Amino acid sequence: MERYNAKTLEKGHTFSCRACEAEVSSSFVNLGMTPPCQNHVEPENVNLHEVYYPLHAYLCDSCMLVQLDEYVSPDEIFSDYAYFSSYSTSWVEHAGRYVDMAVDRFGLGSESQVYEIASNDGYLLQHFVSKHIPCTGVEPAANVAEAAIAKNIPTEVVFFGTESANLLAKKYGLADLILGNNVLAHVPKLNDFIGGMKLLLKPDGVITMEFPHLLQLMKNNQYDTIYHEHFSYLAFFVVVNTFAKHGLDVFDVEVLPTHGGSIRIFAQHQDGPREISANVGAMLELEQEYGLFEPEVYQLFAAQVRNSKRRLLEFLIKAHDQGKSVAAYGAPGKGNTLLNYCGIGTDLIEYTVDLSPHKNGRYTPGSRIPIFHPDRIRETKPDFILILPWNLEKEITQQLEYIREWGGQCVVPIPEVRLCAQ
Numbered sequence: 001m002e003r004y005n006a007k008t009l010e011k012g013h014t015f016s017c018r019a020c021e022a023e024v025s026s027s028f029v030n031l032g033m034t035p036p037c038q039n040h041v042e043p044e045n046v047n048l049h050e051v052y053y054p055l056h057a058y059l060c061d062s063c064m065l066v067q068l069d070e071y072v073s074p075d076e077i078f079s080d081y082a083y084f085s086s087y088s089t090s091w092v093e094h095a096g097r098y099v100d101m102a103v104d105r106f107g108l109g110s111e112s113q114v115y116e117i118a119s120n121d122g123y124l125l126q127h128f129v130s131k132h133i134p135c136t137g138v139e140p141a142a143n144v145a146e147a148a149i150a151k152n153i154p155t156e157v158v159f160f161g162t163e164s165a166n167l168l169a170k171k172y173g174l175a176d177l178i179l180g181n182n183v184l185a186h187v188p189k190l191n192d193f194i195g196g197m198k199l200l201l202k203p204d205g206v207i208t209m210e211f212p213h214l215l216q217l218m219k220n221n222q223y224d225t226i227y228h229e230h231f232s233y234l235a236f237f238v239v240v241n242t243f244a245k246h247g248l249d250v251f252d253v254e255v256l257p258t259h260g261g262s263i264r265i266f267a268q269h270q271d272g273p274r275e276i277s278a279n280v281g282a283m284l285e286l287e288q289e290y291g292l293f294e295p296e297v298y299q300l301f302a303a304q305v306r307n308s309k310r311r312l313l314e315f316l317i318k319a320h321d322q323g324k325s326v327a328a329y330g331a332p333g334k335g336n337t338l339l340n341y342c343g344i345g346t347d348l349i350e351y352t353v354d355l356s357p358h359k360n361g362r363y364t365p366g367s368r369i370p371i372f373h374p375d376r377i378r379e380t381k382p383d384f385i386l387i388l389p390w391n392l393e394k395e396i397t398q399q400l401e402y403i404r405e406w407g408g409q410c411v412v413p414i415p416e417v418r419l420c421a422q
């Protein structure tokens with residue numbers, strides 16, 4: 001009996017591109033099977049199975065969008081979300097600086113209407129509320145939306161798209177500003193989402209979106225930012241082209257240090273009032289120089305990732321061979337991709353710690369590493385602490401300065417395993 005269908009195996013999996021609807025079949029990187037990264041396992045379930053899904057990113061040869069197929073339904077991912085943005089102080093500060101910039105640059109005031117899509121627990125909109133600028137949050141996860149409502153931030157519990165945009169427009173009016181931080185990449189129906197923003201925007205309104213930049217992901221080997229929640233891996237030129245299809249012009253772009261290299265784009269209706277900044281052309285050129293317009297550079301990524309996995313395992317194995325103890329810091333989505341892809345469990349990392357009370361006492365998905373309060377570090381004095389949210393390296397190494405008392409050292413896994421300067 002034939003064990004597999006050779007033709008299917010050769011052709012592999014195909015699905016329709018979420019930006020241009022062409023058939024997608026080129027592999028970008030295959031990270032194996034992992035459970036959804038935000039489902040931290042409760043102690044009573046620790047002996048039960050978890051559902052694993054493929055974590056395989058593909059490239060659309062037609063529009064060059066790097067993407068996952070929709071393995072996990074958005075309802076499963078986002079309806080009870082464990083990530084409360086307010087637990088990251090640097091993220092709340094970043095939001096405060098954004099609001100100051102937006103109010104100043106777009107002249108927002110008490111007559112304006114601001115929408116934030118994926119407003120989480122109100123970490124950002126609270127800054128508009130304190131400036132008396134009308135704002136509405138749109139957040140599909142009821143548990144985090146409740147935290148925002150408790151802070152008197154009007155929040156609608158709904159997935160954003162053309163349908164909800166029409167309802168929002170009727171209830172609160174059209175937008176002077178629509179913003180979305182780390183949402184564009186998480187949207188399964190990209191065209192319906194962008195179409196919704198087009199509908200909700202005033203003729204002279206502005207859209208700003210922040211998202212991790214594919215250029216940085218590839219340059220800095222950030223494969224652990226690939227997870228099921230994160231459907232698209234966005235190059236600037238792909239976003240410009242996709243917005244243009246919906247009658248929206250990207251008129252400016254900025255590089256941000258958040259999340260290890262994000263960009264913020266500014267868009268308006270086609271032929272809107274603002275000039276197209278020189279930053280737009282410069283960013284397109286940067287992407288073209290790196291080779292993002294052609295498929296060849298994408299084909300090199302998988303080998304780079306496999307190499308980085310071997311270096312990390314080598315470090316951890318050597319540490320254990322020398323009788324050193326290793327713990328981790330944080331239980332972010334990216335950490336779960338890294339731990340599962342590299343096959344790291346309590347054999348190599350004894351435990352991790354996290355400030356979020358929603359994660360304490362639980363276990364990391366798949367890898368089943370226990371998550372404790374950060375006090376555990378002082379109690380057990382590990383020799384090495386692997387910082388899983390490496391984008392917060394500075395903030396975390398400062399918090400952990402005291403580990404020097406016993407000669408402890410922080411380590412980051414990305415782009416390559418490295419001891420942190422302390």
Ligand SMILES: [Zn+2]
Pocket residue numbers: 017018019020021022060061062063064065
């Ligand atoms: Zn495409």
